[in-house]
Amino acid sequence: MQIIEVKNAIKLLKNPKQNIAFLDIRERKQYVQSFAFGTINCPLSKFKTTIKDFVPDQSTAILFIGFKNSVQTKKVGRITKSLNYKNVFQIEGDYKKWKKEKLPVWAGEYTFSKAFGEWIEITSEVKNLFPKQLKKIHQKPHNYLQIDARPKKEFEKFTLPNSVQCSGGELPCFINNQTNLKKDYIVHCAGRTRSIVAYQTLKDFNFKNKKYVLNGGTQNWVLNGYDRDFKNKSKIKSTKLKFKSDLNLANKIAKKFNIPKSSQKNNNKNCYYFQLNSEIKNFKKIKGWKQVNATTLVQNTDKFIASTKTKIFIFSNIPTSAVFATIWLRRMGYDAIWQIKNPRSFKKSYSITKPDPTYFFPKRHLGNKSHSRGYLNWEHSLIPTIRKWGCKQPWVSANQNNLRDIKHTIYKVYKNF
Numbered sequence: 001m002q003i004i005e006v007k008n009a010i011k012l013l014k015n016p017k018q019n020i021a022f023l024d025i026r027e028r029k030q031y032v033q034s035f036a037f038g039t040i041n042c043p044l045s046k047f048k049t050t051i052k053d054f055v056p057d058q059s060t061a062i063l064f065i066g067f068k069n070s071v072q073t074k075k076v077g078r079i080t081k082s083l084n085y086k087n088v089f090q091i092e093g094d095y096k097k098w099k100k101e102k103l104p105v106w107a108g109e110y111t112f113s114k115a116f117g118e119w120i121e122i123t124s125e126v127k128n129l130f131p132k133q134l135k136k137i138h139q140k141p142h143n144y145l146q147i148d149a150r151p152k153k154e155f156e157k158f159t160l161p162n163s164v165q166c167s168g169g170e171l172p173c174f175i176n177n178q179t180n181l182k183k184d185y186i187v188h189c190a191g192r193t194r195s196i197v198a199y200q201t202l203k204d205f206n207f208k209n210k211k212y213v214l215n216g217g218t219q220n221w222v223l224n225g226y227d228r229d230f231k232n233k234s235k236i237k238s239t240k241l242k243f244k245s246d247l248n249l250a251n252k253i254a255k256k257f258n259i260p261k262s263s264q265k266n267n268n269k270n271c272y273y274f275q276l277n278s279e280i281k282n283f284k285k286i287k288g289w290k291q292v293n294a295t296t297l298v299q300n301t302d303k304f305i306a307s308t309k310t311k312i313f314i315f316s317n318i319p320t321s322a323v324f325a326t327i328w329l330r331r332m333g334y335d336a337i338w339q340i341k342n343p344r345s346f347k348k349s350y351s352i353t354k355p356d357p358t359y360f361f362p363k364r365h366l367g368n369k370s371h372s373r374g375y376l377n378w379e380h381s382l383i384p385t386i387r388k389w390g391c392k393q394p395w396v397s398a399n400q401n402n403l404r405d406i407k408h409t410i411y412k413v414y415k416n417f
Helices: 006-013 044-054 070-082 094-100 111-124 131-138 168-175 193-204 217-223 243-257 294-299 319-331 369-388 409-414
Strands: 002-004 020-024 061-065 087-091 144-148 184-188 211-214 272-277 290-293 312-315 336-339
Touching: 002 006, 006 020, 006 061, 006 087, 006 409, 020 044, 044 070, 061 094, 070 087, 087 094, 111 193, 111 369, 131 217, 168 193, 168 243, 168 294, 168 319, 184 193, 193 211, 193 243, 193 294, 193 319, 211 217, 217 369, 243 319, 272 294, 272 319, 290 294, 294 319, 312 319, 319 336
Parallel strands: 002 087, 020 061, 061 087, 144 184, 184 211, 272 290, 272 312, 312 336
Antiparallel strands: none
């Protein structure tokens, strides 16, 4: 592993032609409190099993930060060498030097995706509904379909009164039927990001009905003194899947956004391959493709993708779900491609991606108002923080349709340093 001066590390990070992975090896609990912008957490305790998932292309330039001592340095060097990574660098002076040079640092969980969600709200002109307004709607007849856009497992722990469940990646399929097309929509999650993504997805897929985001989700609902519902059962599996109709819609929206497609059958192991799980119907798993919920992939991107320019192939048996994920990843600056035909299986294994314990405002989903308020304020601070670094447009506008040409935000931020 080579030692690289901070100034040369910045040169790599600002070069848009360089495929780069910026990895922080500290344990998650420490990492979320403060980390360099653009770093992906790859804890030393899980390093050997996760590095191959995070960085599938051995020619990627990998920058490491977060070492405590030479023992950790040697361990990372030994593992990366055994896996044939060719361009591996340790930042000289580590975080002490990084902070001395006043380089960008922030905090939080899934911060990159959260900041991106805030950007979408700004550029999409999201229409917000507030808890007191929703409470009044509940008290009289209405035509709203109130959708909890989180995955089934989270919904069944707690949700809001009158909510039905459909995670954002399957919203187009869920909405595109005679009953739901006649409704207006209120979408929410536990906080902000997934409801903003759901709202914009309804716009992306040309659903013209009235639509709102519940501001602050279940956390803001609790802050306003209202009760959540617990132990609900999702009815998402009762959704009737009309494949032909769904494929027609997927093709129409793919054309609208000019997203790349692929029908390749031979897989290059140096790419990312994601098969999107469906909560509507169980489909056969394809060997060599990592299984993930579409909304989780967008919401928790830094649990799955570390490289800035490596190709990402997206497949789903529900075509609109694949188009959903491809659109959102390309908006974030990743080279995502819709795999339009059933791919062949191939030999590639993955580590199991488990949810991390919540270390950042950890009691926010337990009804703790102080933690909920702190978390929502943190989300609101993310875009102003990026702008302080001199980056006025970190991502494309939510209203931009042509997503053929993309550029990762890491290059946009570090060009200012």
